[in-house]
Amino acid sequence: MINHANAQNIKNWLEAINQFNSTLEFGTTRVLFTPSEIAAREYVKNEMLKLGMNVREDAIGNIFATYEGQDTSLPAVWTGSHIDTVLNAGMFDGMAGVVGGMEAVRLIKESGQRPKRSIEVIVYTSEEPTRFGLSCLGSRAMAGKLSLEDAKNLKDNDGNTFAEVLKSLEYNPVEFKNIPISKGSVFGAVELHIEQNGLLEENGLPVGIVKAICAPTNYSVEVYGCQSHAGGTSMDARRDAFTASCEVSLSLERLAKESESEYTTATIGRVEVVPNAVNVIPGTVKFSIDIRDIDFESKNILLNKLLKEISEIEQKRGVNITLIPENHDRPIRCDEKIVEVIRQSCENQGIAYQVMISGAYHDSLFVGEFAPVAMIFVPSKNGISHSPEEWTDYEDIAVGVDALAETLLTLANTTDE
Ligand SMILES: [Zn+2]
Known part of the structure; x- marks a missing residue:
């Protein structure tokens, strides 16, 4: 038997990590490879060592802490998440999964059991796009979707490339090619994370079991019309970049609502109007498009319809619209067997749960x-995250860890494939 997770341990670790914060006056900010993030890495690695785990890093700074199983030649079981944040964020997004993985390993060790497979707690490098504008740098590279060439092209606001920053911290670029993980070398991965939505709280449930994860597609859009006088230019003579952008946004919203997919969202969250003056018809508008979908095919259908409608808007309004693709990621279904193991672990321990979709990736x-992956969600107070108001009760994380620990142990003892 495994003991229950210790909420006090979880609290201590989370509060300690939260000390590494470059905006102590407002929320938590820990951006990739800034002093606070580097210090947090050191702290976490040290705590992992204290748990008796072997700790190593790859060439992009993904941290692997291993609790060795009886047979280290067997593919390991993974858990873990990230410790970087967006600006002025909270102390749970990502960290709950790292600390949760550490607590789960501590519990398994405490129970005196050494599972057949090794269990690894991973800290993925820069899940948040805060510094280099691209999310999931570490796990993206593991999946073979971020090369050293790509790292040379990613720049932060100060003009440093990701590759330069890695090199300055003595990560070896020659080793970059060894980052991708081959299929079959990981038996299964279970990430504990805060829900970042309010369903669990609304339904009074401590645990969500994720069956599928939405994936984003992002564009940077530029609309060019004709800048001219707001009074002097009659209504039918103008080529207004802003009203054209509005039409794009309404098309996008309608297409997302009409989508036949189980879950689709579309958002224009950043808009820049030029020249942004009361008496001038906007000549240029730049904005972002963020589309999430649980189904890749549906997302492609939506995109095709959107492109068609955009070209109609261009014709009708005499504007030029350029779409610069940023990423077009593929949603995943969680592994049914792992979902079943989590479900069984919850049932064994009397933990109430619901099976759900992750709209965030x-x-x-x-x-x-x-x-094969699956995720365990724990409740987010008022559904809020990426904010200083982000909160999850330590006891709720502990319940998630109870489910996680049993799941990891079960997977790590599964050898009949
Ligand atoms: Zn996260």
């Missing part, structure tokens, strides 16, 4: 490219 999305 996580490192598991990319890990899912080379390994």
